[in-house]
Amino acid sequence: MSLEQDPIDEFEAARxxxxxxxxxxxxxxxxxxxxxxxxxxxxxxVRSPRGEVTVTARVGGAISAVQFADAALSLRPAELSRLVETTIAQAQFQAAQRFADRAAEAFGTDSEIAAQLRADALAAFPEPGPDTTGIRY
Structure with missing residues (x-):
């Protein structure tokens, strides 16, 4: 505190x-x-590109629904398996991104909390590419 500053003004500023x-x-x-x-x-x-399978994922990666269209019957088992795995990965990624977006809305897009949650989401469920395999959760 300097002699020129009023203690009451400093108190009010601190308050x-x-x-x-x-x-x-x-x-x-x-x-x-x-x-x-x-x-x-x-x-x-997420629906596969030709609509054979639709997968619903929750935040954290849990799968709450897998639905098959009649078009899935025309696929060989290995093709269908790969398509299901890829669609699951996409649904998990999108659910994680929605959660990260909500964190940005709740805490601000520039907040450390939102940035950390987005980084955690990407680490847990990276954006799937054409060679995505495996199911995460």
């Missing part, structure tokens, strides 16, 4: 800063609660 920190903490707590609800309810459905 305002603490109020801003408290308001941000409250907003983060509300965002975290909403995000926790989203973690339980968000999912993504």
């Amino acid at each position: 305002a800063e603490l109020q801003a920190i408290s308001a941000q903490a409250d907003a983060n707590a509300q965002g975290a609660a909403a995000l926790a609800d989203d973690a339980r309810t968000l999912q993504a459905s």
Whole structure:
């Protein structure tokens, strides 16, 4: 404190800063609660390019539905297996991305929390490419 500054002004500035920190903490707590609800309810459905299979995945990679169209019957078992694995990977990736997008909405796109959740989502469920194999969860 300098002799030129009024102690009451300094106190008011400190109080305002603490109020801003408290308001941000409250907003983060509300965002975290909403995000926790989203973690339980968000999912993504992906349909294979020709529509033989549709997969629904939840946040965290759990598969909640796999549906086959009649067109799936025209595929050889190995082709169908590969198509199902690829579609699962795409659904898992999309569910993880939806969760990361919600985190950005809840905490701000530039927040460390949102950035970390997006990085975690990409690490757990990387964007599938044409050679994607395997199911993750």
